Amino acid sequence: xxxxxxxxxxxxxxxxxxxxxxxxxxxxxxxxxxxxxxxxxxxxxxxxxxxxxxxxxxxxxxxxxxxxxxxxxxxxxxxxxxxxxxxxxxxxxxxxxxxxxxxxxxxxxxxxxxxxxxxxxxxxxxxxxxxxxxxxxxxxxxxxxxxxxxxxxxxxxxxxxxxxxxxxxxxxxxxxxxxxxxx
Amino acid sequence: xxxxxxxxxxxxxxxxxxxxxxxxxxxxxxxxxxxxxxxxxxxxxxxxxxxxxxxxxxxxxxxxxxxxxxxxxxxxxxxxxxxxxxxxxxxxxxxxxxxxxxxxxxxxxxxxxxxxxxxxxxxxxxxxxxxxxxxxxxxxxxxxxxxxxxxxxxxxxxxxxxxxxxxxxxx
Numbered sequence: 532x533x534x535x536x537x538x539x540x541x542x543x544x545x546x547x548x549x550x551x552x553x554x555x556x557x558x559x560x561x562x563x564x565x566x567x568x569x570x571x572x573x574x575x576x577x578x579x580x581x582x583x584x585x586x587x588x589x590x591x592x593x594x595x596x597x598x599x600x601x602x603x604x605x606x607x608x609x610x611x612x613x614x615x616x617x618x619x620x621x622x623x624x625x626x627x628x629x630x631x632x633x634x635x636x637x638x639x640x641x642x643x644x645x646x647x648x649x650x651x652x653x654x655x656x657x658x659x660x661x662x663x664x665x666x667x668x669x670x671x672x673x674x675x676x677x678x679x680x681x682x683x684x685x686x687x688x689x690x691x692x693x694x695x696x697x698x699x700x701x702x703x704x705x706x707x708x709x710x711x712x713x714x
Numbered sequence: 715x716x717x718x719x720x721x722x723x724x725x726x727x728x729x730x731x732x733x734x735x736x737x738x739x740x741x742x743x744x745x746x747x748x749x750x751x752x753x754x755x756x757x758x759x760x761x762x763x764x765x766x767x768x769x770x771x772x773x774x775x776x777x778x779x780x781x782x783x784x785x786x787x788x789x790x791x792x793x794x795x796x797x798x799x800x801x802x803x804x805x806x807x808x809x810x811x812x813x814x815x816x817x818x819x820x821x822x823x824x825x826x827x828x829x830x831x832x833x834x835x836x837x838x839x840x841x842x843x844x845x846x847x848x849x850x851x852x853x854x855x856x857x858x859x860x861x862x863x864x865x866x867x868x869x870x871x872x873x874x875x876x877x878x879x880x881x882x883x884x885x
Contacts, residue, residue, distance in 0.1 A: 562722050607746055607858070611865070619843025634849070646809065662754070
């Protein structure tokens with residue numbers, strides 16, 4: 532039944548659009564479409580953004596693992612290409628601070644009237660385009676350190692529900708600690 | 715109605731609701747929420763306008779075909795969703811230079827736009843190299859306990875924190 536739904540191409544595009552509307556709405560209500568809130572997080576002056584991400588991870592993590600247990604969807608972890616992830620992650624981080632927004636929140640910021648957010652979107656198109664041209668020369672670097680689409684429970688050889696429990700406890704503790712010390 | 719006009723909701727409520735959106739994406743579309751491939755596809759569409767179908771010979775565009783897909787529609791939805799939210803709360807306004815940027819770099823809009831263009835380029839390039847962004851790795855990937863996504867999430871913030879301290883930390 533659900534598999535048939537996945538094959539309906541146009542309806543799926545509409546679902547993507549609807550989920551996007553919800554996501555954009557929530558990012559804005561969370562304050563994540565605001566340059567100042569993102570930069571205050573990176574300066575560790577305010578932890579609103581981290582609290583949003585941690586709460587999303589806990590909720591998402593539990594739900595997704597229940598879903599893949601009982602419904603047709605399977606986990607779709609991205610390949611762990613550790614060298615490109617580390618280097619690309621650091622480059623992303625520099626851009627994250629300079630723009631003060633990320634790919635999702637910049638699109639949202641544009642919707643809230645941030646002209647500079649629109650320039651950020653333009654920049655991302657440019658950067659992604661440059662990467663696509665550059666890709667031929669770094670294909671070797673991109674694939675050499677690929678450990679495959681592995682998950683943390685697989686890597687550690689521990690039951691996934693135990694990992695979920697441990698991660699939930701750690702993330703909740705961090706948030707509790709932040710609240711206690713006044714963030 | 716308070717909840718409609720209140721500009722900022724509790725981050726815990728917002729985060730939990732985003733987590734539920736991740737469920738919805740999985741159940742009804744068999745997809746993980748992400749944003750950065752939409753930029754790569756759009757860049758390819760732009761190139762096609764200039765260079766024609768030869769664009770699809772580039773190995774990268776063989777993997778990420780320049781066309782409108784689920785994730786592309788999601789990013790379009792994000793723009794509209796944030797527009798609806800900010801209009802309802804009354805926070806919608808044309809912003810050229812954000813406050814903290816202004817404290818470090820002054821009130822020139824041109825300088826901010828150039829900075830945003832450079833920052834955006836680094837984001838676009840870095841996200842494609844790392845294979846995802848704050849949504850695809852940082853929320854969807856981490857939720858699946860993907861090892862690479864947790865690694866990416868940590869390095870996004872290491873790079874971001876170090877750069878923010880240099881740029882805006884007042885040193």
